[in-house]
Amino acid sequence: MRYWLIKSEPTTYAIDDLERMQQDHWEGVRNYQARNYMRDEMEVGDLALFYHSNATPPGVAGIARVCEEAHPDFTAWDPESKYFDPKSTPENPRWMMVSVAFVEKFSRLISLEELRDYPELKEMVLLQKGSRLSVQPATQKEFEFIRNLAHEAVHS
DNA sequence: GCCAACGTTGGC
């Protein structure tokens, strides 16, 4: 299995929304590289860090699991949707999405600022200059390191 | 195929 990091602006769709839904389509990805990761490499059972972008502060809010492999993103066909793309049709869908299931919400947000503090994470795709992919791979070590941070008892 | 102009992302 593989590990991922998926970004969402919490004002649009936060980890709390996924918790409420339990499972949902990961719609609205309109970047080819991010689409390709979903279409070609994501498998059911893969785990993803759920990242809140454009937030105060930005950071990893929890974990989701891929629960359905890539299928056409039908929001691209809906003229009323903010994700509408007239170049995508049911006959020739341009955009794909997976479905994800809620796994857990961290008891504390692991902020971007904190992530930058750890040498163990300095190779993370998220932390590279200019990196802004909304679906990106993470290593097992990175994933587990961050999950462990979230699960650690808080020391004073 | 080049590349200028424009649009988006996302931290700050």
Add this chain to the structure above:
DNA sequence: GCCAACGTTGGC
């Protein structure tokens, strides 16, 4: 709101 870094579009 600013702006750096990317990505896309479209004329040529």
